Structures are given as structure tokens and as C-alpha cells.
Amino acid sequence: MSTVVGEMDHHDHHHAPTGISRWLFTTNHKDIGSLYLWFSFIMFLVGGSMAMVIRAELFQPGLQLVDPHFFNQMTTVHGLIMVFGAVMPAFTGLANWMIPMMIGAPDMALPRMNNWSFWILPFAFAILLASLFMEGGGPAFGWTFYAPLSTTYSGDSTALFVFSVHIMGISSIMGAINVIVTIMNMRAPGMTYMKMPLFVWTWFITAFLLIAVMPVLAGAVTMVLTDKYFGTSFFDAAGGGDPVMFQHIFWFFGHPEVYIMILPSFGIISAIIPAFSRKKLFGYASMVYATAAIAGLSFLVWAHHMFTTGMPVAAELFFMYCTMLISVPTGVKVFNWVATMWRGSMTFEVPMLFALAFVILFTIGGFSGLMLAITPIDFQYHDTYFVVAHFHYVLVSGAIFSIMAAAYYWLPKWTGHMYDTTLARWHFWTSLISVNVLFFPMHFAGLAGMPRRIPDYAVQFADINQIVSIGGFAFGLSQLIFLWVVIKCVRTGEKAPAKPWEGAEGLEWTVPSPAPYHTFETPPKVD
Amino acid sequence: MSEAPQTEPRPDNGRIIRRLLLTVAGMFAFGFALVPLYEAFCDLTGFNGRTRNEAAAVSTHQVDTSRTVNVQFITRNAQGMPWDFKAEMNSVRVHPGETRVVNFLASNPTGSNMVAQAIPSVAPGEAALYLNKTECFCFNQQPLQAGADTAMPMQFYLDPDIPEHIHTLTLSYTLYDMTANATPDVLAQMAPAN
Numbered sequence: 001m002s003t004v005v006g007e008m009d010h011h012d013h014h015h016a017p018t019g020i021s022r023w024l025f026t027t028n029h030k031d032i033g034s035l036y037l038w039f040s041f042i043m044f045l046v047g048g049s050m051a052m053v054i055r056a057e058l059f060q061p062g063l064q065l066v067d068p069h070f071f072n073q074m075t076t077v078h079g080l081i082m083v084f085g086a087v088m089p090a091f092t093g094l095a096n097w098m099i100p101m102m103i104g105a106p107d108m109a110l111p112r113m114n115n116w117s118f119w120i121l122p123f124a125f126a127i128l129l130a131s132l133f134m135e136g137g138g139p140a141f142g143w144t145f146y147a148p149l150s151t152t153y154s155g156d157s158t159a160l161f162v163f164s165v166h167i168m169g170i171s172s173i174m175g176a177i178n179v180i181v182t183i184m185n186m187r188a189p190g191m192t193y194m195k196m197p198l199f200v201w202t203w204f205i206t207a208f209l210l211i212a213v214m215p216v217l218a219g220a221v222t223m224v225l226t227d228k229y230f231g232t233s234f235f236d237a238a239g240g241g242d243p244v245m246f247q248h249i250f251w252f253f254g255h256p257e258v259y260i261m262i263l264p265s266f267g268i269i270s271a272i273i274p275a276f277s278r279k280k281l282f283g284y285a286s287m288v289y290a291t292a293a294i295a296g297l298s299f300l301v302w303a304h305h306m307f308t309t310g311m312p313v314a315a316e317l318f319f320m321y322c323t324m325l326i327s328v329p330t331g332v333k334v335f336n337w338v339a340t341m342w343r344g345s346m347t348f349e350v351p352m353l354f355a356l357a358f359v360i361l362f363t364i365g366g367f368s369g370l371m372l373a374i375t376p377i378d379f380q381y382h383d384t385y386f387v388v389a390h391f392h393y394v395l396v397s398g399a400i401f402s403i404m405a406a407a408y409y410w411l412p413k414w415t416g417h418m419y420d421t422t423l424a425r426w427h428f429w430t431s432l433i434s435v436n437v438l439f440f441p442m443h444f445a446g447l448a449g450m451p452r453r454i455p456d457y458a459v460q461f462a463d464i465n466q467i468v469s470i471g472g473f474a475f476g477l478s479q480l481i482f483l484w485v486v487i488k489c490v491r492t493g494e495k496a497p498a499k500p501w502e503g504a505e506g507l508e509w510t511v512p513s514p515a516p517y518h519t520f521e522t523p524p525k526v527d
Numbered sequence: 528m529s530e531a532p533q534t535e536p537r538p539d540n541g542r543i544i545r546r547l548l549l550t551v552a553g554m555f556a557f558g559f560a561l562v563p564l565y566e567a568f569c570d571l572t573g574f575n576g577r578t579r580n581e582a583a584a585v586s587t588h589q590v591d592t593s594r595t596v597n598v599q600f601i602t603r604n605a606q607g608m609p610w611d612f613k614a615e616m617n618s619v620r621v622h623p624g625e626t627r628v629v630n631f632l633a634s635n636p637t638g639s640n641m642v643a644q645a646i647p648s649v650a651p652g653e654a655a656l657y658l659n660k661t662e663c664f665c666f667n668q669q670p671l672q673a674g675a676d677t678a679m680p681m682q683f684y685l686d687p688d689i690p691e692h693i694h695t696l697t698l699s700y701t702l703y704d705m706t707a708n709a710t711p712d713v714l715a716q717m718a719p720a721n
Contacts, residue, residue, distance in 0.1 A: 109540055152606070177547045185537050215551050219558025231708075234562060237646045238605060238703030244575055245565045249558060312574060312653060 024119070027111035028517060029096045034414070035118050036093025037407075041483070043085030043125065044400075048476050050078035055472035058465050061457050071455035072140035073132060079143030083261065084168045085125050087395065090403045091264040092117075092175045095203050098410065099179060101508040101515060102197045104188025104524040109181040117174035124167035131157035131164075142453060144254070147235035147246040151227040162225045169214045176210035179203055188507070190526035194285065197506050201288050202267030205295045209256045209263070212299075217253040220246070244309050251302035259298045261395060263291055265362075265402035266333055269355050271506070272409050273337050276352035277344030278503040283336040290329035290336075297326050307378045316375045323373035327366065334363055349501065350424040354405035357432050358398060365393030368443065383453075386446025392439045404431070404482065411486070412500040416514030417493030423485045430478035437471030576648040576655050578698075580666060583659035586684040588624035595620050596685055598658075600629065601699040608704045609637050610671070612645075615678070623657075623687040631664060631700065634676030640717050642709035643669045645700040654696040657689035668705050670717040 017025055026032060053074050057065045066074070096114065100107055108114050132138035139161040141149035150158060183204045187196070196204075223246075226232040233239020235246045266287075274281045281287065303311060303319040311319075337359050346352070368390040372378050381387060404427075411419050445464045450457055457465065499509040507526070511519045569577040598621055600614035615630045635641050645665040649655035660666075664679035671677060 110544075173551055177544060180547060181540050181543050184543055185540055211547055211550050212554055215553075215555035216558040216561075219555050223559075223562075237701065238644060238705065239708070242565070242569075242575065245562065248565060249561050252558075252561070310575070310650070310652060312572065315574075 025115065027107075027115050029100050029108045029111070029114065030414075030515060030517065032108075032114050032118050033093045033095075033097030036089045036096060039118070039121060040086050040088075040090035040093060041486075043081050043089065045479070045483075046129070047078050047081035047086055048479065050074045050081070051472060052476050054078065055469040057455055058457070059469040060466075061459050061462050063456055066455070068455045069137060069140055072142075072453065073138045075453050076139045076142050077128065077132065080128060080139070080165075081125070082395070083143065083257070084165075084172075085121075087261045087399050087403070088172060089121060091203070091206070091261075092172075094199075094264065094268070094403070094406055094410075095175070095179055097414065098508060099182055099200055099203060100186065101511065101519055102200050102506055103183065103186060103191050104507050104520045104526060105182060105186035106518060106521050106523075108178050109186050110178045113174050114178055117171045117178065120167050121171050124164040124171065127160050127167070128164040131160040134160070144250060145221070145224060146250070147224060147227065147243045150224050151235055154228065158228055159225065162221045165221045166218055169218045172210050172214050176207035176214075179207040180211070183207075188520065188523040188526050194288070195526060197267070198270035198281065198284070198287055198291075199264065199267030202263045202265075202270075202291050205291050206260050206263045209260050209295055209298070213253040213256040213260075216249065217257075220249045220253065223249070244306075247306045247309060248302070251305045252299075254305065255302045256295070256298040258391075258394075259294055261399050262362075263295065265358065265399050266291060268402045268406045268409075269337060269358055270333075271504075272351045272355040272405055273340050273359075275409075275501050275504040276349060276355075277341045277346050279340055279344040281336070282339035282342075283332070286332055287336055290332040293329040294326060297322060297329070301326065304373055304378070307375050308382045320373055320375045324370065327370055330366055334359060334366075349408075350419075350421060350428055351405045351409035351501075353425070353428045353432075354401050354408060357428075358401045358405060361393055361397035361401065361435070365390055365395075365398055368393065381446060383451055384446035385442040385450045385452055388452050389439050389442035389446060392442070396439065397435050401431075401435075404428075407482075407486070409501070409504075410508070411489050412496035413508060413513050413515055415490050415493070416496055416512075417489050418496045418500060419485050419489035419493060423481060423488070427478060427481040427485060430481065431475060434471050434474035434478055438468055438475050439471070441468050441471075572652075572656070574652055576650055576652040576699075578647050578649055578655050578658055578660065582663070582666065583661050585661050586624055586626050586659070588684070588687050590622050590624040591687045592622050594623055596623065596689065596693065597695040598683075598685075599695065599697045600631075601697060602631065603699070603701050605701055605703045608643070608702050610635050610641070610643060610702060611676075612700075612702045621685060623685045623689055626661065626682060626684040628662075628680050628682045630678040630680050632676065632678055633669070633671060633702070635671040635673060638673050639706075640670065640672045641704065641706045642713055642717075643671065644703050644705045645669070646703065648699045648701070650697045650699070651693070654689065654693050657686040657693075658696065658698065659684055659686060665700065668709055668713045670709070670713050672717060 023031065023035060053066060054071065057071055096108060128138070134157045136155035136157065138157050139145065139154070141154055145161070183196070183200060223232070223234040227234050227236060233241040235241050235243045237243065270281055270287060300322045301319055303315065304323045307316055368386065372381055372387065372390060408419070408424060441464045445461055445468070448461070450461045496513040498512050500513065507524060508515070510524065569575050570579065597618055599618040600616070602612045602614055604610065604612055611634045613632055615632055619627060619629060621627050633643070647665050649658055660681060660683045662680060662682040664681060669679060
């Protein structure tokens with residue numbers, strides 16, 4: 001969408017395909033990056049409309065719009081789509097677009113595999129979404145698919161769910177392998193590891209996390225599949241298995257997974273804040289080590305998701321302290337961002353607005369996470385709207401805001417046009433206000449005891465849910481402004497210079513805007 | 528791809544890819560290895576209220592009459608299990624080291640022969656390590672003919688090392704219908720009466 005076909009005037013493209021086959025057979029990292037980004041945006045809207053169904057049903061107490069089974073399918077598929085269809089592909093798209101340009105490489109290291117890792121994704125989500133139309137409906141056991149909900153009590157569509165997760169996992173693993181090989185082998189001369197931009201660093205570490213835990217997820221869904229259809233008893237006590245073990249295996253994947261969804265954000269924010277503070281990033285090396293520390297600790301905290309399953313006190317204390325320990329490297333990052341801004345000559349262009357909102361709102365999400373980490377308190381918060389508020393603060397006003405910030409930061413580079421900044425500011429302010437109206441009151445609903453994943457609630461929660469739903473609708477509508485800004489920017493707009501942000505640094509700004517179809521065929525010299 | 532002048536030696540792509548794929552395969556296997564690891568961990572620590580699934584040696588311990596522990600029994604049926612299943616008493620007070628027998632009463636109200644398996648769980652999990660069963664119906668599948676009833680014994684003692692702060696422990700049995708997965712010897716037990 002964003003690279004103009006007319007730019008392909010280079011020597012080695014005598015037979016460059018056009019039309020649909022250009023996109024089907026492309027091995028160009030910019031094309032594949034665009035495909036990933038568009039795909040993730042479509043999934044964001046699909047998953048978002050499911051959230052709208054959820055919020056519409058919860059607008060009033062009682063059951064009015066959908067039946068409880070369909071409501072459960074909505075919460076389940078909303079979660080799966082947003083995690084695996086929106087946030088993760090958006091990051092992979094950004095990695096495809098930006099990593100080669102940031103390290104001075106001509107393309108990703110494994111371009112054909114790159115094509116595969118994207119093109120299997122639409123099939124995975126077609127399978128998942130199609131299962132909603134089956135008799136008995138789609139998956140309704142929550143995105144965490146706890147056994148026995150997903151084994152004994154699940155519908156016939158479970159096999160489709162399992163296969164679609166398998167395909168998503170294969171796609172992520174291929175993407176991760178590609179990122180690692182690219183970063184290890186394709187850096188321009190002089191681009192040592194400790195000179196790499198932080199977005200590259202955070203993605204490098206994220207890719208290793210993906211390699212480590214996506215296979216465990218594949219194992220977990222395979223066990224669910226064989227338990228349900230082939231008579232094994234991994235999670236069935238009658239056959240010697242244990243349903244609690246499911247939670248251990250799932251969260252051994254699940255906790256690193258939440259860092260997979262936030263580490264690339266840290267890289268994006270670490271690029272944007274220095275650019276608009278006109279200062280070098282404070283504490284580059286400590287940022288790298290903090291990212292690695294967070295990734296390492298993520299393997300030692302999984303059981304904080306399951307404090308209420310009845311663990312020995314010693315285990316609860318271990319997981320509680322390990323979890324709290326993560327706030328140290330995360331704090332290092334937040335303080336480094338603040339120190340970068342300190343006495344900088346700051347300006348507030350749209351990417352910076354999103355980055356600032358990220359720092360504040362992500363920190364709120366971090367604090368509520370810290371509260372949940374305290375074992376005795378978690379017994380009250382567990383499975384309430386407090387948890388929903390917590391992970392939406394880190395994933396929506398965290399991960400998604402950082403993706404928006406990245407889009408606004410690099411859109412001129414991708415399209416060659418400046419976007420409509422007035423509209424973009426409208427998008428920012430409406431999103432900022434509505435996201436807080438949407439998620440902040442959920443903390444109170446949760447503290448007051450409103451359970452999550454239930455289509456009905458006690459009447460005393462009616463007012464709070466009405467406010468939350470209004471915030472939800474407003475946030476959903478605000479994202480259409482984003483779509484409008486992007487489409488407008490692709491088609492028209494003021495011609496963008498090679499470096500539209502005066503304080504920006506990095507190799508990507510040394511190539512013209514829009515970035516030519518092939519960049520850095522001769523590696524740049526980095527010193 | 529043009530050959531870039533390299534400033535440092537780098538491994539070729541194939542080697543990195545092979546190593547990463549090996550890691551992927553290893554982590555997939557690790558996911559499954561978590562199953563026996565978890566079993567071993569539970570057996571070792573009593574984590575999750577697991578009791579040993581085989582007969583313990585008969586108590587040779589001195590009975591500690593200075594302490595009394597209240598052992599409670601809970602029975603429940605897994606979904607779809609039609610038997611009536613209950614303990615002959617709700618709880619029993621025992622001294623650590625003292626051996627007791629408790630009967631669990633089961634009846635099969637259906638018109639067909641069935642096989643059941645009881646799965647124990649102990650709360651608090653910590654106490655599971657100190658509950659020794661020298662004989663238990665839960666070690667084996669239990670056949671029961673249509674309309675029949677039976678008393679199934681469970682003989683146990685508490686290890687005198689059981690921590691001081693445990694005054695009450697709960698032993699829960701969940702009864703599952705295993706007719707479809709019955710072992711051949713259990714079926715053979717039931718066959719002659721047919």
C-alpha cells in the first residue's frame with residue numbers, strides 16, 4: 001500500500017509481478033511489513049467489534065442482546081484476536097518494515113520464509129472466525145482455554161481453535177527466527193550490538209522469548225486436542241492427569257507472552273521520546289540490560305496467575321517476590337524515559353503525545369499489576385474487573401498506544417506523505433479520554449467484587465458499567481479516525497522530507513521518503 | 528543480496544536457523560516433559576494435595592497419644608457418575624501413628640455393570656505427605672454389578688512427623704465412571720457373575 005510501484009525502477013526487477021500476485025508472492029520486507037500492519041489493523045477492528053458486543057450487553061444488568069454462550073464466545077475470541085491477531089502481527093509488521101532499515105540491511109535475512117510466515121496468518125484467523133458460525137458456536141472457554149472447560153465442556157469447534165493456534169504459533173516462530181538471523185547477520189559494518197537502536201534490541205530479545213514459549217503453547221493446545229478427541233488424560237483426574245497442571249503449562253507460556261506484547265513497545269517509546277526531547281536516550285545500556293532482565297524474570301513468575309489454586313505458602317511467596325522484582329527493571333526504563341525528557345527541548349507532535357500517554361498509562365497498569373502480585377490481596381482481586389482493568393491498561397494504553405505512536409512516527413517514511421495532524425490530534429485526544437473512561441472505572445467495579453467473563457451483574461454495578469460502556473463505544477469509534485488518517489496519508493498529503501522530525505536519529509531517516517522499494521543495497525558505514 | 532564487507536566474522540544463516548529450530552523442538556518437548564516433571568514435583572512435595580497411589584508400609588511408629596488430628600472425609604461424583612457414594616462417617620479423630628479403617632459405601636443403582644475409579648485429594652496439600660494409606664479402594668478400579676452395593680475399606684495412619692499446626696485435614700474422593708476404560712482384570716472379576 002505504501003511503497004509506490006513506480007519506485008521499483010531497480011535493476012533486478014524485470015519481472016516484478018503486479019496486482020494481487022505482487023502481494024501474494026512478495027518477498028520484500030516493506031511489502032510484508034505493510035501486509036502485517038494492515039492485517040493487524042483489520043483484526044483490531046474485528047476484535048474491537050466483539051468488545052463492542054460485550055460492552056453493549058453489559059450496558060445494563062440482566063440479559064438483553066446476546067445469550068450467555070455467545071457472550072462467552074465474544075470474550076474468548078476477542079482475547080485471542082487481540083493478542084494473536086492484532087498486537088503480535090502489528091509488532092511483526094513494524095519489525096519487518098523497520099529492522100532492516102534501522103540496521104542498514106537490504107532486506108530480512110530469510111525473505112521467502114517471511115512471505116510464508118505472513119500468508120499462513122489469514123488462514124489461521126479465517127479458521128478461528130469461521131468456527132463462530134459452526135453449530136454449537138466457536139470457542140467459549142476464555143482465551144486461556146483452561147481445562148476442563150476446553151476439554152470436557154467445550155464444543156465441537158475446539159479442534160478448529162487448536163489448529164488455528166498451531167498456525168499462529170508457526171507463523172510467530174518463523175517471524176522470530178527471521179528477526180534473529182537478520183539481526184545477527186545483516187547489520188551494516190560498524191553496527192555493533194551496542195549501537196543498535198533499542199527497537200531492534202527489544203525485538204531481538206522478544207524473538208528469543210517467542211522461540212522459547214510458542215512451542216510450549218503448541219504443546220498445551222496439542223494436549224487439549226488429544227484429551228478431547230483421542231482419549232488421553234493429561235488434564236483429566238480420572239485418568240491420572242491433573243487440571244491444575246494445565247494452568248502451569250499455559251502460564252509458563254502465558255507470562256513470557258505478555259512481555260512479548262510489551263517489549264517491542266519499550267523499543268518504540270525509546271525511539272520517540274529522544275526524538276521529540278532533542279536529547280540522546282538516557283541510559284542506553286541500562287535499557288538493554290533491563291529488557292533482558294525482564295525477559296529472564298518472565299520465566300519465574302507464571303504462578304502469580306494462579307495464587308488461588310491452593311499452593312504452598314512458600315511457593316506463593318516465591319512467585320510474589322519474583323513478580324515484584326520485575327518492577328525494578330521496568331522502573332529503570334520508566335525513569336530513563338523521564339530522565340531523557342528532563343531539560344530536553346520537548347515538542348508535542350502526535351507520536352510524542354502517544355508516547356507520553358504510554359509512559360503514564362502503562363505505569364498505571366504496572367502499578368495495578370504490582371497490587372495483583374501481592375498474594376493475599378490477589379485473593380480478593382482474582383478474576384474480577386480489577387484484573388480486566390489491569391491488563392487493558394498495559395495492553396491497550398500500553399501496547400496499542402505504542403503501536404499508534406510508531407505508526408504516526410514512521411507513516412511519513414512509509415507513505416512519503418505527512419498525515420493530517422489535526423485529525424491525528426483528534427484521534428489522540430478522543431482515544432486518550434475514552435480509554436480512561438473505559439478502563440479506569442473497571443478498577444472500582446473489580447474492587448467492589450464484580451466478576452469478569454459474566455454477561456450479567458448485580459444491579460449496584462449498573463452505573464459504573466454504563467460509564468465503562470460509553471467509554472468503550474467512544475474508544476471504538478475513535479479508532480475509525482485513525483483508519484481515516486492512514487488512508488488519507490497513503491493517498492494524499494504534503495510531501496514528507498527524508499527526515500520529517502528534526503530530532504530523530506537512525507539510519508531509517510537517511511533514505512528518502514517514501515522509502516524506496518530497495519534500501520541499503522550497499523551497506524551504509526556506521527561509526 | 529550484495530556481499531557486504533564484513534567487519535566481524537559471523538556465523539552463516541543455516542547454522543543459526545538449525546540451532547533455533549532445535550530450540551523450538553526442544554521447547555515443544557519441554558512442554559510435554561512438564562507433565563512427568565509436575566507429577567514428580569507433586570509426589571515429592573504433596574503439592575496440590577496428591578497422596579501416594581500405592582500402599583504404604585504398615586505403621587511401626589509409636590502412637591503419639593498427646594496429639595489428636597481430625598480427619599474429615601468428603602465424597603463426590605464426577606459429572607455423569609450415577610453411583611451413590613459416601614463415607615460411613617464424616618470424620619474421625621486419630622492420634623498420629625494410630626492405624627484406622629474407614630469404609631466407603633458405594634451402590635450402583637443402574638441396570639448395568641459398571642467400573643469406577645476414585646481419585647483422592649488432600650487439603651491442606653502439605654498434609655498429603657503425612658497421610659499413609661496401607662490399603663485403599665482408590666489404588667484400583669472398582670467393579671460393581673447392576674443394582675449391587677459394597678463397602679470399600681480404606682486403612683490409613685498419620686505419620687507422627689505431621690507438622691504441629693495441622694489439626695484438621697480433609698481427604699476428598701472423586702468417583703469417576705471408568706466402565707469404558709476398565710482394565711481387563713477388573714472386567715474378568717465381574718464376568719463370572721453375569
